[in-house]
Amino acid sequence: MKTLRIGTGAGFAGDRIRPAVDLARNGALDYLVFECLAERTIALAQLDRLNDPAAGYDKRLDQRMRAVLPDCHRHGTRIITNMGAANPLEAARRTAEIAAELGLKLRVAAVVGDDVLDRIGPCILDETGCPASDLGDRLVSANAYLGAEGIVKALARKADIVICGRVADPSLFVAPMIHEFGWALDDHDLIGRGTVVGHLMECGAQVTGGYFADPGVKDVPNLATVGYPIAEVAEDGTAIITKLAGTGGLVSRETCIEQLLYELHDPAQYFQPDVVANFSGVDFSEIGPDRVAVTGGTGAPATGRLKVSVGARDGWIGQGEISYAGPGAVARARLAGEITTERLGHIANQIEDMRVDIIGLDAILPTDAFAPEPRDVRLRIAARCTDTEVARAVADEVEGLYLSGPAGGGGVATTVREVIGIRSTYLPAAEVSTCVHMFGEAG
Amino acid sequence: MKLHEIAHGRTGDKGTTSNISIIAYRPENWPLIESEVTADRVAAIFGPDVDVTRYMLPQLFALNFVVKNALMGGVTRSVALDAHGKGLVYAVLDMRL
Numbered sequence: 001m002k003t004l005r006i007g008t009g010a011g012f013a014g015d016r017i018r019p020a021v022d023l024a025r026n027g028a029l030d031y032l033v034f035e036c037l038a039e040r041t042i043a044l045a046q047l048d049r050l051n052d053p054a055a056g057y058d059k060r061l062d063q064r065m066r067a068v069l070p071d072c073h074r075h076g077t078r079i080i081t082n083m084g085a086a087n088p089l090e091a092a093r094r095t096a097e098i099a100a101e102l103g104l105k106l107r108v109a110a111v112v113g114d115d116v117l118d119r120i121g122p123c124i125l126d127e128t129g130c131p132a133s134d135l136g137d138r139l140v141s142a143n144a145y146l147g148a149e150g151i152v153k154a155l156a157r158k159a160d161i162v163i164c165g166r167v168a169d170p171s172l173f174v175a176p177m178i179h180e181f182g183w184a185l186d187d188h189d190l191i192g193r194g195t196v197v198g199h200l201m202e203c204g205a206q207v208t209g210g211y212f213a214d215p216g217v218k219d220v221p222n223l224a225t226v227g228y229p230i231a232e233v234a235e236d237g238t239a240i241i242t243k244l245a246g247t248g249g250l251v252s253r254e255t256c257i258e259q260l261l262y263e264l265h266d267p268a269q270y271f272q273p274d275v276v277a278n279f280s281g282v283d284f285s286e287i288g289p290d291r292v293a294v295t296g297g298t299g300a301p302a303t304g305r306l307k308v309s310v311g312a313r314d315g316w317i318g319q320g321e322i323s324y325a326g327p328g329a330v331a332r333a334r335l336a337g338e339i340t341t342e343r344l345g346h347i348a349n350q351i352e353d354m355r356v357d358i359i360g361l362d363a364i365l366p367t368d369a370f371a372p373e374p375r376d377v378r379l380r381i382a383a384r385c386t387d388t389e390v391a392r393a394v395a396d397e398v399e400g401l402y403l404s405g406p407a408g409g410g411g412v413a414t415t416v417r418e419v420i421g422i423r424s425t426y427l428p429a430a431e432v433s434t435c436v437h438m439f440g441e442a443g
Numbered sequence: 444m445k446l447h448e449i450a451h452g453r454t455g456d457k458g459t460t461s462n463i464s465i466i467a468y469r470p471e472n473w474p475l476i477e478s479e480v481t482a483d484r485v486a487a488i489f490g491p492d493v494d495v496t497r498y499m500l501p502q503l504f505a506l507n508f509v510v511k512n513a514l515m516g517g518v519t520r521s522v523a524l525d526a527h528g529k530g531l532v533y534a535v536l537d538m539r540l
Contacts, residue, residue: 039518039519040518040519126458127458127459127517211453212453214451217447217448217451217468218451254451254466254468257464257466257503257505258451258452258453258464258466259453260503261452261453261455261462261464261466261500261505261507262453262455262462262464263455263456263457263462264455264462264464264507265457265460265462265498265507265509266496266498266509267498267500267507279500280500281502282500282503283502283503284503296502314519314520317522319522353515353516353520353522354522355522355523357523357524359524363523363524363525364524364525364530364531365530365531365533365534365537366488366489366490366534368537380524382522382523382524383522384516384520384522419519419520420519421517421519421520422458422517422518422519424458
């Protein structure tokens with residue numbers, strides 16, 4: 001029976017490149033998938049594109065492609081990625097250029113169609129209950145989560161590299177399964193099973209021991225050199241999750257269960273553009289060192305509507321931090337927070353949301369009255385404001401604590417950054433069509 | 444005993460909703476986890492604004508808690524230090540059994 005070897009070369013835009021090179025060189029892969037597009041990334045990329053029509057794709061595209069293309073070309077490994085972000089056409093053109101510079105004959109496809117900014121106006125946003133058009137000139141981007149279909153079309157046209165913008169992450173992995181195994185798009189159980197594999201793979205090292213170590217209870221060997229995952233997928237959609245021998249990390253039943261449930265709501269209904277996958281019967285068995293078999297996924301027909309991420313300019317966050325240490329540190333940090341809040345009173349009506357936290361005490365988890373008092377703490381004040389000057393004033397108030405605040409404050413840091421907020425809505429799938437453009441040359 | 448001694452998990456985020464998995468290391472601890480780590484107890488950790496649903500995956504000895512409104516303002520607009528709520532699973536693992 002035919003087995004497909006798919007590797008993950010990145011699970012987010014900032015992911016390490018070296019483990020992807022190891023996979024391209026030694027993984028004997030059929031496909032290498034780079035997932036580089038978080039919820040907000042595409043809206044930021046759209047802002048880049050507004051400034052420069054040739055920009056708007058992943059800033060590390062050049063670096064990643066140069067690092068893996070020679071080995072992928074040598075081994076016949078095809079690449080699938082959403083590094084196209086807000087500009088897949090330009091990303092594909094650039095990738096074809098890089099391949100030519102490296103002397104490699106490679107066909108590059110761009111999959112477009114996810115950009116639905118031109119028709120999003122009347123759609124009602126989940127968060128506000130109002131139409132997207134109410135955002136007015138703050139509206140920056142609207143991208144539908146495409147399914148596997150566009151990528152499958154590109155693979156059928158013999159693309160060696162497929163570059164998309166917004167595509168549901170698991171679909172990046174399901175597409176080569178559909179293409180290679182000839183799965184019918186309406187075979188929901190197969191697509192559901194493939195979606196389980198895609199979901200396990202989409203976050204890279206999060207299934208190979210990354211984001212897992214907790215010394216003493218969950219130890220991971222050689223985490224510093226953690227390897228990225230490989231899925232050995234069978235024609236029936238079952239798979240073995242593994243990693244390269246000699247890399248650090250761990251593939252176990254536990255790492256797989258944590259990743260299966262990551263960003264999952266109802267396990268019986270994992271909504272995707274290709275399918276509504278059912279994870280509730282998924283099971284894992286360890287069949288060898290760093291080898292885990294995955295079985296039990298099923299699926300039902302997709303809903304016929306696509307989720308759309310809508311990006312909008314959402315004001316500014318001004319933020320300041322200052323540290324206090326030793327006896328009374330918490331009391332001094334509290335006093336610093338109180339006086340800063342008092343001093344911001346005259347602009348409080350221009351602040352939409354504000355938090356005063358004491359890092360070390362209550363900044364991340366709810367307060368625990370029984371926890372021992374830490375030896376040093378850090379006051380953090382952050383406020384979201386529509387006006388950049390108000391955000392700056394919040395940060396400046398924290399800086400002013402140096403000479404005029406409680407005793408012993410040190411290590412002030414302040415930032416002011418623009419907020420691009422993401423909201424969600426839906427479009428009928430029939431209103432979103434994908435299109436493939438080819439670049440480069442046949443090998 | 445703290446839940447952290449017998450279970451592990453991970454937090455995920457979508458918009459203003461957080462999901463928290465709680466997974467037993469050993470099958471023999473599953474009945475205790477299933478009976479004690481309830482939606483109500485998880486909701487009590489995060490205060491009055493949240494709405495918690497618990498899903499069970501018994502073959503994996505795992506629970507999945509979907510905590511609505513755990514991430515105030517949503518990940519992209521939040522003024523929280525850990526805007527994704529990545530660390531929230533440890534508030535649940537801190538539970539005394």
